[in-house]
Amino acid sequence: MRQLCYSLAINEALHQMMDADPLVFLIGQGVKSPWYVGNTADGLLERFGRKRVIDAPVSENAVTGAAVGAAIAGMRPVVVHPRMDFMMYALDPIINEAANWFYMNGGKANVPVVFWGIINRGGEQAAQHSQALHGVFSHIPGLKVVMPSTPYDAKGLMIAAIRDPNPVVYINDRWLCRNEADVPEMMYEVTISKAAVRRTGSDVTLVSISQMAYVAERAAEELSASGISVEMIDMRTAKPLDLDTLLESVKKTGRLVVADGGWRSFGWAAEVVAVAAERAFEFLKAPIRRVTLPDCPAPASGVLENAYYPGTEAIVESVRRIMAYSPLKFSADSTSLR
């Protein structure tokens, strides 16, 4: 099959959707600048023109609101925020308006808009160019949040997000952009709220999403080589969660580690853990563990970045710990955070 990198898979989804549906348009800061959105917008302006590929002034609030208003008027906008941090200026149109619109209007009008945010961490960019804010959006009723980890999902989830009749927050991670993999040339959807079991196993369920799913797959390989059978699930959609896939796996393995690139407290990983504890408690053989960012803003210095972002070793260690857990043996560090 044809190989395509993650960012060009997004690009292909945009080309195909804009070609197929004249209601689709792209708006946001830097859509004609590779500096902002890499090659994800390549060729769109030339092909579809300035009316449908709108490089917007730095007015996140109004521009995001305009995308919401265009959706209310019947179009299918994609509004891009090249640094997810910038979306904070647009929380009113995203949360107060788009997320609530269908409900507060009694199901009389919907808002088919895609809020596309890019997690831009790494590269010593510090606290305001690195934030992974999926936990914020996943908390909000009325929003769907998707976070593809593979080029295949990057394309299929963008197409599904644009076609969805609801506001969808589409989040991609800069660290994934150059990954290459098989991507069909045809137009296809990856179903929102459907997880992918990347590796089947029987000892422990390892749940992850976005760039951490990529890391978790490497950790699962390493663990399997040492005899621990890991079932690795890439949730792909942060909200609504694919509870069936998650719970079925946890009930089978009896152990759960959740690896997430967001912060620890009140975060996405916490929700996955809570669901497992509520609905599969009697199947658990060991305490659940989380691998997350610490409750700390992103640093600049590369030395601190290395300490900040968890890699395969953090996941491997967490899995080994719960595999070693015995209910008869009190472990002094069973309460330690990482």
Place this chain on the structure above:
Amino acid sequence: MVMNYDNTFLLGLYRTMVRIRSCEESIVDPILSGAIRGPCHLYSGQEAVATGVCATLNETDFIFGNHRSHGHFLAKGGSMKEMMAEIFARETGCSRGRGGSMHLIDTAKGMMGSVPILAGTISLAVGAALATSIQGGNRVVVTFFGDGATGEGVLYESLNFAALNKLPIVFVCENNFYATHMPICDCRVESHIYSIAKPFCVETGQVDGNDVLAVYEAAARAVDDCRRGNGPVFLECLTYRQRGHVGPDDNIQGFHTDIRPKEEVTEWLARDPIKMFEDYLSGAECIDTSVLADIRKEVQAEVEAAHRFAMESPYPEAKDVERFVFAQKIFVAETQSI
């Protein structure tokens, strides 16, 4: 008032103003008795603005409202029965009892929604106008907001973006001189609101918002400019709310936040927009006052029927509390046609 109008048109304006006033006054008692529990921001005193502006619009044109939008909804052709049922939080309301007084919508009539987030719909209206500009057609969009909304940054972002893209939108500011309890001089260093559009090279003007024909003529020019591709336009309408910020009277409701001087209130009551128009109709236009009395009587019956409809309507069922969080499909509906 030098233009010639036919009587049908003039009496239509009169009927709209009376319908708004009668609705507002009819819900005073139910608010005080507790039969209506949600916040209602009454439009009494500002009828000339919604009436004059909406009289210039076609059914396919869009308007967006705010927290004080009973008048906008009715003037754009929304169903009085459905509005009343919504105010009484019934299943038959325009938002099925999920929105209440502050979330009125009738997309088939071009009333695209209203929200109590100050300036919340301004950028949405800009987006609806952007949709017109992308798709073609001659739809005009109006955003109604108060003087309080001029404190929000998104208004200025929206003015710039609308001007940059020459969007067919009329920014209608209803200046009633108070943002909740705060007089305009405590909120703004400069009180000529219409001048805020000037730095964005947006055509702007100020009109007596209690003179329905003056509003109509100014709005007709603005809408015509927009249709000819010379939008956006800004229009400040000077007016006054006769009731409290929320509910019939902030003081008698126990909040004691209405600090408006008695003389000021008396002065504005003497400039009641309906009385002013009645004087004009019976004077300059020689319309028999009995014709006006007949209209008032008919409207009274309509309002009573709307109350009966609301009171006889069921409440939403508790089992449906989580309905309408997500849409299952797109509503193509009437909003598509331009």
